[in-house]
Amino acid sequence: xxxxRSHIMICRGTGCSSSNSEQIAKNxxxxxxxxxxxxxxxxxxxxxxxxxxxxxxVIIYPEAxxxxxxxxxxxxxxxxxxxxxxxxxxxxxxxxxxxxDRIKSINEVNFYKKQHRVxxxxxxxxxPENIDEYIAFDGYKALTKCLTELKxxxxxxxxxxxxxxxxxxxxxxxxxxxSFAAAAPxxxxxxxxxxxxxxPGAFMDRSVLEGDPHAVLEAMTIxxxxxxxNQGYIYVRAEYPIAVKRLGIAISQARAYGLLGKNIxxxxxxxxxxxxxxxxxxVCGEETALIASIEGQRGMPRPRPPFPANKGLFGxxxxxxxxxxxxxxxxIINEGPEWFTSMGTEKSKGTKVFALGxxxxxxxxxxxxxxxxxREIIYEIGGGCPNGKAFKAAQTGGPSxxxxxxxxxxxxxxYDNLIALGSMMGSGGLIVMDEDNCMVDxxxxxxxxxxxxxxxxxxxxREGTKRMLEILDKITKGQGEMEDIDKLENLAKNIKNSAxxxxxxxxxxxxxxxxxxxxDEYEAHIRDKKCPAGVCQALLxxxxxxxxxxxxxxxxxxxxxxxxxxKPKETxxxxxxxxxKCGVCMQKCPFKAISKG
Amino acid sequence: MNELEMKExxxxxxxxxxxxxxQQGALMPVLHETQELFGYLPEExxxxxxxxxxxxxxxxxxxxxxxxxxxLKPRGEHTISVCLGTACYVKNAQAVYERIQKDLNVxxxxxxxxxxxxxxxxxxxGCCGLAPVIMIGEDVYGKLVPDDIPDIxxxx
Ligand SMILES: Cc1cc2nc3c(=O)[nH]c(=O)nc-3n(C[C@H](O)[C@H](O)[C@H](O)COP(=O)(O)O)c2cc1C
Ligand code: SF4
Ligand code: SF4
Ligand code: FES
Ligand code: FES
Numbered sequence: 137x138x139x140x141r142s143h144i145m146i147c148r149g150t151g152c153s154s155s156n157s158e159q160i161a162k163n164x165x166x167x168x169x170x171x172x173x174x175x176x177x178x179x180x181x182x183x184x185x186x187x188x189x190x191x192x193x194v195i196i197y198p199e200a201x202x203x204x205x206x207x208x209x210x211x212x213x214x215x216x217x218x219x220x221x222x223x224x225x226x227x228x229x230x231x232x233x234x235x236x237d238r239i240k241s242i243n244e245v246n247f248y249k250k251q252h253r254v255x256x257x258x259x260x261x262x263x264p265e266n267i268d269e270y271i272a273f274d275g276y277k278a279l280t281k282c283l284t285e286l287k288x289x290x291x292x293x294x295x296x297x298x299x300x301x302x303x304x305x306x307x308x309x310x311x312x313x314x315s316f317a318a319a320a321p322x323x324x325x326x327x328x329x330x331x332x333x334x335x336p337g338a339f340m341d342r343s344v345l346e347g348d349p350h351a352v353l354e355a356m357t358i359x360x361x362x363x364x365x366n367q368g369y370i371y372v373r374a375e376y377p378i379a380v381k382r383l384g385i386a387i388s389q390a391r392a393y394g395l396l397g398k399n400i401x402x403x404x405x406x407x408x409x410x411x412x413x414x415x416x417x418x419v420c421g422e423e424t425a426l427i428a429s430i431e432g433q434r435g436m437p438r439p440r441p442p443f444p445a446n447k448g449l450f451g452x453x454x455x456x457x458x459x460x461x462x463x464x465x466x467x468i469i470n471e472g473p474e475w476f477t478s479m480g481t482e483k484s485k486g487t488k489v490f491a492l493g494x495x496x497x498x499x500x501x502x503x504x505x506x507x508x509x510x511r512e513i514i515y516e517i518g519g520g521c522p523n524g525k526a527f528k529a530a531q532t533g534g535p536s537x538x539x540x541x542x543x544x545x546x547x548x549x550x551y552d553n554l555i556a557l558g559s560m561m562g563s564g565g566l567i568v569m570d571e572d573n574c575m576v577d578x579x580x581x582x583x584x585x586x587x588x589x590x591x592x593x594x595x596x597x598r599e600g601t602k603r604m605l606e607i608l609d610k611i612t613k614g615q616g617e618m619e620d621i622d623k624l625e626n627l628a629k630n631i632k633n634s635a636x637x638x639x640x641x642x643x644x645x646x647x648x649x650x651x652x653x654x655x656d657e658y659e660a661h662i663r664d665k666k667c668p669a670g671v672c673q674a675l676l677x678x679x680x681x682x683x684x685x686x687x688x689x690x691x692x693x694x695x696x697x698x699x700x701x702x703k704p705k706e707t708x709x710x711x712x713x714x715x716x717k718c719g720v721c722m723q724k725c726p727f728k729a730i731s732k733g
Numbered sequence: 734m735n736e737l738e739m740k741e742x743x744x745x746x747x748x749x750x751x752x753x754x755x756q757q758g759a760l761m762p763v764l765h766e767t768q769e770l771f772g773y774l775p776e777e778x779x780x781x782x783x784x785x786x787x788x789x790x791x792x793x794x795x796x797x798x799x800x801x802x803x804x805l806k807p808r809g810e811h812t813i814s815v816c817l818g819t820a821c822y823v824k825n826a827q828a829v830y831e832r833i834q835k836d837l838n839v840x841x842x843x844x845x846x847x848x849x850x851x852x853x854x855x856x857x858x859g860c861c862g863l864a865p866v867i868m869i870g871e872d873v874y875g876k877l878v879p880d881d882i883p884d885i886x887x888x889x
Binding site for chain 2: 150151153154155187188189191333334335336337338339342373374375376377412413414415416417418429430431432433434435436450491493494495499500501531534565567569573578581582585591
């Protein structure tokens with residue numbers, strides 16, 4: 137490969153692409169050429185760096201200078217100063233890297249320092265549309281090793297020894313799953329990849345597919361070899377067009393290199409992969425529903441057993457793993473299972489990617505060893521809540537999970553501890569809420585989600601979630617009664633025990649966990665008819681303080697409901713009957729005389 | 734769509750069906766490509782798919798209505814998807830959603846009178862780092878406040 141003195145890595149993940157990173161890349165190429173540097177400096181388009189909120193991100197190596205929020209018109213200056221004169225452009229660097237005596241590299245930034253990237257190893261490092269770069273970073277080495285040195289059973293043994301557990305939600309041991317499918321009779325078997333990523337708030341699978349698609353293809357091929365399957369399917373959400381495109385490119389490049397298709401690497405093993413698109417149904421993330429969807433049916437779960445390992449896609453033995461699960465496989469083969477088990481807790485090995493979002497300073501993707509505490513993730517990596525607001529809860533596990541309060545932030549995160557806390561690992565969404573979020577409203581939000589997404593096949597889920605949502609609606613409108621809490625708890629128990637699939641079985645978790653840790657908020661809504669966080673519209677009242685009102689009348693002019701009356705220089709008053717609680721008056725009052733509560 | 738256009742597109746549909754003939758589980762990919770071609774799933778197209786792939790109409794209808802990504806009604810020129818996922822919800826996506834409804838005078842799921850925009854609320858778009866997020870066609874806009882909306886809409 138040609139050597140360059142400087143590499144410019146430009147993020148072409150979804151986030152940065154939305155703020156014009158392609159134009160930035162083009163401008164770099166143009167200005168580099170204009171300065172005759174094209175043989176010394178190379179522009180690389182990479183996948184997501186993880187800190188999407190600071191995008192578009194540009195990293196310049198060898199210094200690893202971290203430019204954030206770059207604009208296309210900034211490029212000329214970076215080329216002239218940094219690349220020609222060797223002087224970094226301080227004003228464009230991520231502020232944390234600029235210290236008095238020196239410039240820090242991206243690896244020293246708090247957001248990255250504690251991270252340990254395994255599944256995300258190549259994201260932001262290679263150009264995902266170029267198979268040669270993947271190969272230069274040990275790509276297809278694991279596949280070569282498996283096909284030429286290891287028997288299928290030995291591959292399964294390695295995965296078993298690594299104790300890798302599924303990253304898609306349930307945490308089932310991957311090696312075990314593979315061994316069931318390998319043992320199942322039949323010579324037609326399938327390897328599926330769950331890239332439906334339904335948890336609203338999680339986007340690690342998207343980043344892996346966009347930033348390192350070959351890692352998934354290689355691992356699926358290894359899985360095919362291990363179980364004796366020759367065909368793979370990747371089920372991707374249609375909402376991820378860039379991921380779909382890059383997967384398509386990766387598949388055709390792998391075929392051209394003889395790494396997919398007939399007689400891979402000249403062996404007698406053949407394997408190919410097809411992409412299938414989802415169509416916006418959350419329940420299709422559930423394994424039996426996903427299989428039905430690939431078959432061309434409505435994506436409804438069916439009872440298990442039989443498990444897909446015995447009777448899956450088209451009635452044949454099938455394994456289904458999540459994107460992030462696959463993203464770990466090649467490194468485990470290359471580095472050995474002991475290396476993998478050296479990270480993590482007793483029952484959860486390796487690392488986990490979390491999508492940090494919500495009320496947090498550094499939103500983005502973080503990958504940390506299992507056993508890291510929530511406090512480390514939220515405060516040391518995530519930088520805490522913005523605007524000096526107080527932390528209230530961290531939500532994990534999406535619609536199947538729960539809210540974890542401040543008092544539990546020091547618990548080491550792994551599959552089992554999260555369940556003990558009444559939440560779930562889920563796919564790794566981690567949404568931070570602050571004092572301005574109402575926990576009853578959040579529970580209602582998730583119930584609305586599950587109610588909407590219930591496939592309707594079984595009654596407990598279809599009707600039960602509806603009933604729970606009605607009760608929560610009532611409470612947030614100030615019409616709740618204390619018995620409603622008992623009703624919620626009873627319904628929750630029933631649904632948990634009788635729903636057909638995990639969507640229904642876990643749907644009550646957001647309610648149960650908020651009842652467990654934030655019962656006082658429910659009681660405030662019911663007993664005092666107050667929403668302590670000031671979110672539930674029906675319980676809000678805007679009032680004008682006699683002391684602070686100067687009688688300017690601005691509020692009355694702005695009120696869309698003409699609910700405010702008064703005479704200039706006297707205290708204005710709000711007619712609560714007319715007020716639609718839009719909040720405009722509070723925003724516009726120059727004397728901060730209007731408050732809600 | 735006038736008759737000529739319809740005829741041309743139905744011919745293209747033949748090709749789509751041909752490409753997928755014999756493929757296991759062809760229905761979903763065919764429906765996706767059909768929707769891309771017409772912008773929705775016209776009844777005529779469903780009938781043809783039913784005949785050629787030998788899938789009963791009732792089943793096609795069942796599949797097409799099960800998935801929120803398929804639509805049986807024509808959509809506007811651009812689809813605006815407002816993310817109502819968790820990360821966006823806690824950052825007040827609702828206000829952005831309401832602003833678009835107000836500015837375009839359109840209800841969720843509806844299409845503007847001039848047929849330019851169809852507005853839908855969707856689950857996570859996978860750009861949660863930029864919450865709140867909307868997508869118009871395949872263009873993503875993030876870190877929005879309601880006042881950003883007029884300028885964005887002007888681009889279309
Ligand atoms: C309602 C529901 C939605 C799910 N959504 C996803 C998803 O989006 N992605 C995923 O990988 N697993 C999802 N799962 C979990 C899958 O059923 C399955 O356990 C997983 O894909 C197996 O892969 P793993 O063992 O590698 O985690 C979902 C499960 C349920 C019940
Ligand atoms: S639990 Fe809900 S989603 Fe699952 S099968 Fe029953 S109705 Fe469908
Ligand atoms: S909250 Fe809105 S409707 Fe109510 S008084 Fe203030 S401006 Fe008027
Ligand atoms: S998309 Fe660029 S950092 Fe995530
Ligand atoms: S929650 Fe809106 S993009 Fe993920």
